[in-house]
């Protein structure tokens with residue numbers, strides 16, 4: 001067989017990774033993940049290094065002992081997968097999400113008031129985008145019903161509906177929350193649809209009666225908490241008093257009584273709160289959370305509580321240790337609470353290839369106390385970012401502008417990045433706080449994101465080799 | 478794909494797409510891609526207009542696919558379709574011995590246990 005039988009090619013876009021001694025490839029932009037034979041790995045290495053032709057390739061691989069037939073077949077496979085490109089392969093055309101994309105999730109900000117004054121809060125802190133002046137502080141019944149009606153209409157027959165309650169502090173408007181659960185559940189029933197609810201809270205206002213209600217209605221709960229007492233220094237009341245001692249017993253009760261949905265903790269990492277392992281152990285072992293997720297605070301660069309580069313490196317190292325623990329658990333079929341890994345595995349399993357970093361303004365919308373519609377909870381009450389009002393519906397021109405700017409194709413810096421099928425430039429809100437434009441890629445954390453994505457890919461590769469059944473649970477997500 | 482193992486949903490779709498490019502519907506194939514790999518003996522309904530569902534093989538309706546077992550019998554007698562009926566070319570040449578007239582004797586067509 002001569003070299004001419006090998007189809008001509010050039011390297012496509014992909015990221016090579018290894019896990020427990022095996023080779024894998026992550027394909028960009030498709031999001032496909034394949035395990036590679038040694039020949040396939042060598043060919044991709046070769047293609048990445050050089051633009052030499054197929055004769056060189058054969059000579060090179062024959063040297064290391066591969067047969068021509070194997071090389072030929074492997075090249076064909078790699079071209080079929082898109083890892084290698086045949087000459088003249090056109091770049092992927094830009095695909096916009098369909099017009100009038102149905103709403104999948106509604107966030108209801110029941111109030112913009114909060115009984116805590118966390119120093120780093122995006123709603124009240126130095127970098128706030130909200131302009132709540134002159135607007136109602138609490139949502140009323142009428143607005144909440146109009147919001148639910150709006151959501152049901154905009155979801156266009158979607159069978160499974162999801163409402164998330166948010167604040168301010170969500171539970172400061174618990175009476176309305178109960179009303180909404182009642183109203184929306186009946187409405188869903190009458191239309192033969194399913195609806196479920198979740199909320200985020202700082203846990204200060206939890207009572208046994210509220211917990212019973214949440215458990216009885218299968219309402220998912222995420223608690224904002226930053227770890228053991230000394231890590232919660234920024235989570236304080238107006239008078240500066242800490243919140244940890246108030247919430248600890250309430251969370252204990254919540255975890256004891258509410259078993260119908262997993263209860264999650266959500267940690268905000270700041271300059272002095274980067275001891276990820278200690279926080280994780282406290283929240284899981286001492287407190288009993290089943291899910292713990294971490295996110296660095298969203299802030300402009302110069303704030304005192306912003307996390308510097310070296311601390312982010314330490315965060316990454318600790319994330320990697322937890323990811324390793326996660327892998328060991330997954331191989332044995334056990335649950336692990338580190339939800340940053342779970343979320344990424346789910347996206348990897350499904351092979352997402354995002355046009356936008358998240359559903360904000362697309363499948364997700366938030367409604368604030370005034371009835372204003374925003375892309376997500378973080379933009380509630382912001383005049384600059386409003387996408388309309390529930391009385392008049394979504395302002396399509398504003399929505400188009402928001403989605404156009406946030407589209408991956410507009411983010412030129414991302415076009416050569418292998419992590420873009422997952423990252424797509426990162427959070428619109430963070431981009432606005434950092435760069436003053438929701439469509440700006442979050443270039444301050446690219447190396448971090450790529451390193452972390454590579455870690456999650458290795459976890460994925462190892463699980464798919466040692467316990468693939470574990471990944472099946474992501475099928476439904 | 479022999480040299481890549483698909484691991485996620487997207488990879489499986491890529492794999493299926495690639496496989497679909499290679500293979501074709503065997504019975505209707507215009508040219509045999511690789512005769513050595515695909516031993517196929519087209520002797521029945523898919524290669525020629527072969528009655529058996531509308532009219533029987535003699536052009537009448539006496540041997541039509543009734544009862545249901547007649548379908549199987551037709552596959553056996555005139556077609557090579559070993560996935561659904563015992564194959565009469567190699568292993569079960571006697572399968573229909575007791576079935577002289579399908580419309581009357583179809584009850585004698587029994588299952589086989591390979």
Ligand code: SF4
Nearest residue numbers: 414417420423425446
């Ligand atoms: S923001 Fe950075 S990490 Fe994310 S897709 Fe763009 S270049 Fe890649």
Ligand code: SF4
Nearest residue numbers: 358360376427428429
């Ligand atoms: S814009 Fe940011 S905060 Fe809002 S939903 Fe998207 S990722 Fe989350």
